Every structure is written in structure tokens, then in C-alpha cells.
Amino acid sequence: MSTTLLEARQLYCERDDRVLFSGLDLSVGSGDIVRIAGPNGAGKTTLLRVLAGLNLSFEGGLSWYGYPLHQQRDWYQANMLFLGHxxxxxxxxxxxxxxxxxxxxxxxxxxxxxxxxxxxxxxxxxxxxxxxxxxxxxxxxxxxxxxxxxxEPVWLLDEAFTAIDQGAVKVLESLISSRAAQGGAVVLSTHHRLQLDECRVLELGGSLGFAT
Amino acid sequence: MQPESRTPVTLRESGDGLIRAGVTTFRRELLIAFREKQDVINPLVFFVLIVSLFPLGISPETEFLRDAGAGIIWVAALLAILLSLNMLFRNDYADGYLEQWVLSPQPLAMMALVRVSAVWVASVVPLLLLVPLLGLMLHLPAERIGVLTLTLLMGSPVLLLIGAIGAALTVSVRNSGMLLALLMTPFYVPVLIFGTGAVTAFGQGASITGHLAILGAMLALAIVLAPLAIAAGLRMSVANG
Structure with missing residues (x-):
């Protein structure tokens, strides 16, 4: 049983007349680990920046504990950690x-x-x-x-594993899963193959994003 | 590395500790200015160079310098501030601190005001301390130096606050130095006119309260409104990054 912390409905975003994702639904609850996958240029960073509230040029709805995110920005920012490129x-x-x-x-x-x-x-x-x-x-x-x-209950990690050695990647994996076990929620993008069983994968790259 | 975090997951109320965050922002600016001394010293050297070249370029005569001195110092100070604007957010934008700062759960406009105040203390106050010295060099009478310093004291925060709006808007644009100068100069003209106007009026024996009142009004307006515009500009710039 997990509470939904962050929810995205029907997200649509384009860059330079190219659609990055459209109709994307994502719900992140406590205990969730979501990996955003996809080739370079698929929009992984853009999606994470949209979720962080940094990128505002998108369509669709974002909500935090069921409230529209843009009305709860201070509350959300007090409970969200974003690590960028x-x-x-x-x-x-x-x-x-x-x-x-x-x-x-x-x-x-x-x-x-x-x-x-x-x-x-x-x-x-x-x-x-x-x-x-x-x-x-x-x-x-x-x-x-x-x-x-x-x-912060919510971690948004964009390519958090760049430039660090393999031993450290392993430790980070266990840090992330222990975090989820404590009730945190982690959304990350990485090209590393993660050794996390409970991880959901969100594949970007087509016109439709879907969570498996 | 440790596989577990030491701090538990906690759902917090929205931003507390406004004073703590303000003090941190202020101290960080001063600390960086202290470590990166050249960013502070370059505009100062520029300021002194312009002022000391005028007597050589035009005329070293006492009467000319006494009449033109205040204007020379005002223009030089304005240009020095314009020169330092480009660095206001540039480094923090490049290394990604700016987005972390924008994402902190604090009112961004208040933080922006604190930050600009810190920059004023670190880079404009040294410039103001040089003004009496340069005034003597230009044969300005002591009372006129006093009025000049007063107008700069009131005018320089306005220049910095208005300039910070431009700096926030253009921080994500590459090589924006000249663009920023072009954008900001028209907004600087009124401050310059009333700043030098006060000194000229004082020299002619007229009352300067009118000039000072208008400078004060611009200062009050800038302190209240500029931080909101700076915050909005920063959010837009960070969104582009």
C-alpha cells in the first residue's frame, strides 16, 4: 500500500518542433523506483526537469499529493531533491x-x-x-x-551515475533501494543497467510513453 | 561509501528558516567574492582608470575638473557596475548551483534581494570608498564630494537592482555581455541624470532635496519591485537550461 506523491497526467512536450513525449502518464508513490530509459535525445532530462518544476514549457497536469503542483511549489520544493547534469x-x-x-x-x-x-x-x-x-x-x-x-521523500536523479566508479554505483543502487524501502520515491535516468528488482521502467523514444 | 542514508524520509511543511537561508545566501556571496578577488578588483581598476584618464584626455585645469568631476565619477561608476553585472549569476548558472538555489523552498524574490545586497556590499562599497579620493584628485570641494557620495550611495543600489533584472534574463544567453549593456543603459539614464543633477545643483547653490527625493523614490521602488522581476527572470533562464 503506497501513497501517491507525485502524479503526471497526459504530459506533452516538444522541442524544436519534435514531439518528445505525448500523453505520458506517470504516478510515483512512496516506495517506488522509476527508471526513465531511452536513447540519447529521447527527452529523459526534459521529463525530469518537468517533474522538478524547472521546465515550464509543457502541456498536461502535474500534481503533488493530489494538489496542482504550481499551487504547492514551496511545499513540493521542501520535499523534493533534484540532481541534474x-x-x-x-x-x-x-x-x-x-x-x-x-x-x-x-x-x-x-x-x-x-x-x-x-x-x-x-x-x-x-x-x-x-x-x-x-x-x-x-x-x-x-x-x-x-x-x-x-x-526529502522524492528524489529526481538525472544521470546520477556519471563519472563515478563501479563500486560506488553498486553502493548507490543499495542506497536507492533502501530509500524506497523507507518510503521514499526515486525517479532516475541512467544508461547503467541497474540491479534493482523493484524498479519500474518508463521507456521514452516513441511518441507514446508507457510504464511497464 | 555507505549503502544507507543517515537521515530518515520526512515529509516537511513548506519552507521554514527564511532568516537562515538569507544569512547563508549573503555569506556565500561574500565568501565567493573573497575567494575570487579578481571579479571584485577588475571593475574597481576600470573605475579608477576611467576617472584618471579624463584629466589627461581633456584638460587638467582646476575649473574644468571642478565642474565636470562629479559627472565623470558618476559615469565611471555606472560603467563599472554595468561591467560587473555579467558576473552576477553567470558562474552559478554554469555550474548548476543556480537551479539548486531556485529549487530551494524559499521565496525566491527575497533571496534575490539578499543576494544583490551582498553583491552591493562586496563590489560597490569598495568603489564608493574610492570616491572621496578620486574627488580630491579632480579638485572637487569637500562638500561637493559629500553630496556626490550621498547620491552614489542612493543611486548605486538602484543601478545594481535594475541591472540584476537584465542579468537574470540573459544569464542563459551565450556571450550576453554587450546585449546586457545595451539593454540596461536606457534604464540607467534617469538615475544618472538625477544623481549628477543633485551635485550640479549643489554647486550652483540651489536646493538638492528635490533630486534626492526622486533618487530615494527610485531606490524604494527598485527595492520593492526589482526582486520580483529578478526572480521571474531567473525562473525563465533556468527553464531554458
Whole structure:
């Protein structure tokens, strides 16, 4: 028995006169993991940005707990975590400062949690180095440290597995499934083959999106 | 890496901690300005260069400089602010922080106001501190330097707030520097006219309260309305990204 958190009805979106998806229905409840699949250019990122409320050029309805999303934007944003292609890591700030700025915008926190989260993603000893000096994979890990601090029920992860090593991908998979088991909902796009049993796949690329 | 999150799934009420978020936004801007000093110093150097080239280019005579000095400093300050606008949101847009910031559960217009205030403190206040020095260099009498500083103190936040609207709208456009300058200059003209007008009137012994009242009205209007436009501009720009 799961509650429906986020629901999309009859989504239609086009880009440069090309229809990316139309008549797309998607319902995400607590405990759900949805993988958006499809070839490059199929509209995976666009769909995730529509769901995040970033992209507003679409037709159709989005609802959050049954309320129209655009009326509940603050409430939704307090309960949604979006990780995009661009990690949102400021090069001149240290990983610790990056993480602190991000959490402070959202909720009160204890300082130890930030250190623990950075240790959790394997960045122990890198807390005070300017992020510009970190590798691409390490910068991605700083962004992923947000997942360890997150209380948000909904995660929207766009290509979250880019630039990180295979061991870390495995850990992320179990993080995601444990999150779903706790009642969270995860929508992600990736080209990795996930080892998740309870994962639904939404195939984009035709004119019709369907969930299996 | 850990396979489990330390924090439980919690459904939260919509955005709390407005003050905490505001302080964070303010401190982050100052911290970045401190780390990336060249972004702050470049407009300052530009400002000093323009002002110091005028006496060489036109006339180093005391009478000319005393009459033109305030106008020179105002135009140079306006151009320096115009130059720094392009960097206002550019880096944060490029690395993706801007979309995370827009998605945080806080009133975006308030956050935008806080952010522009921080930029004003970090990059315009140093410029204002140089004004008395440059005023002396241009043979301006002390009282006139006082009035000039006062008008800049009231006018520069207006320039920055209006400019931030343009910066928010054009942040997703590549190489938008010149576009931004062209878009913003017409809006800067009234501020320039009343700013320099006050100093000229003061020099002629006339009352300056009228000029200051209009500058103050523009400032009040900009503080109230510009953040709303900046927020709307940022949402549009982030949607394109």
C-alpha cells in the first residue's frame, strides 16, 4: 500500500518542433523506483526537469499529493531533491561549504552530519580543499553527499551515475533501494543497467510513453 | 561509501528558516567574492582608470575638473557596475548551483534581494570608498564630494537592482555581455541624470532635496519591485537550461 506523491497526467512536450513525449502518464508513490530509459535525445532530462518544476514549457497536469503542483511549489520544493547534469558544486568553495550552503537553504542541520555525509561518499580528508582541485568523479560525489543528508521523500536523479566508479554505483543502487524501502520515491535516468528488482521502467523514444 | 542514508524520509511543511537561508545566501556571496578577488578588483581598476584618464584626455585645469568631476565619477561608476553585472549569476548558472538555489523552498524574490545586497556590499562599497579620493584628485570641494557620495550611495543600489533584472534574463544567453549593456543603459539614464543633477545643483547653490527625493523614490521602488522581476527572470533562464 503506497501513497501517491507525485502524479503526471497526459504530459506533452516538444522541442524544436519534435514531439518528445505525448500523453505520458506517470504516478510515483512512496516506495517506488522509476527508471526513465531511452536513447540519447529521447527527452529523459526534459521529463525530469518537468517533474522538478524547472521546465515550464509543457502541456498536461502535474500534481503533488493530489494538489496542482504550481499551487504547492514551496511545499513540493521542501520535499523534493533534484540532481541534474550539472552538479551545482561551486569551484571556489570547499566540499564542506558547498554542502553547508545547500542544506542551510533547506532546513536546520547539525554540523557533524555534513562531515559524516562527506565521509559516507568517500571524501574523508578532502573536506577543506577547494572543489576546483577535485576530480570530476569527486565533484560528483560531493553532489551525491546531498543524498546522505536528504530527508526529502522524492528524489529526481538525472544521470546520477556519471563519472563515478563501479563500486560506488553498486553502493548507490543499495542506497536507492533502501530509500524506497523507507518510503521514499526515486525517479532516475541512467544508461547503467541497474540491479534493482523493484524498479519500474518508463521507456521514452516513441511518441507514446508507457510504464511497464 | 555507505549503502544507507543517515537521515530518515520526512515529509516537511513548506519552507521554514527564511532568516537562515538569507544569512547563508549573503555569506556565500561574500565568501565567493573573497575567494575570487579578481571579479571584485577588475571593475574597481576600470573605475579608477576611467576617472584618471579624463584629466589627461581633456584638460587638467582646476575649473574644468571642478565642474565636470562629479559627472565623470558618476559615469565611471555606472560603467563599472554595468561591467560587473555579467558576473552576477553567470558562474552559478554554469555550474548548476543556480537551479539548486531556485529549487530551494524559499521565496525566491527575497533571496534575490539578499543576494544583490551582498553583491552591493562586496563590489560597490569598495568603489564608493574610492570616491572621496578620486574627488580630491579632480579638485572637487569637500562638500561637493559629500553630496556626490550621498547620491552614489542612493543611486548605486538602484543601478545594481535594475541591472540584476537584465542579468537574470540573459544569464542563459551565450556571450550576453554587450546585449546586457545595451539593454540596461536606457534604464540607467534617469538615475544618472538625477544623481549628477543633485551635485550640479549643489554647486550652483540651489536646493538638492528635490533630486534626492526622486533618487530615494527610485531606490524604494527598485527595492520593492526589482526582486520580483529578478526572480521571474531567473525562473525563465533556468527553464531554458
Amino acid at each position: 550539472r552538479a551545482g558544486i561551486t569551484a571556489s568553495l570547499t566540499p564542506l561549504e558547498n554542502l553547508r550552503c545547500w542544506v542551510d537553504m533547506r532546513r536546520p542541520h547539525r554540523e557533524e552530519l555534513l562531515w559524516e555525509a562527506l565521509a559516507d561518499v568517500g571524501l574523508e580528508g578532502y573536506e577543506d580543499i577547494p572543489s576546483a582541485h577535485l576530480s570530476a568523479g569527486q565533484q560528483r560525489r560531493v553532489a551525491l553527499a546531498r543524498l546522505y543528508l536528504s530527508t
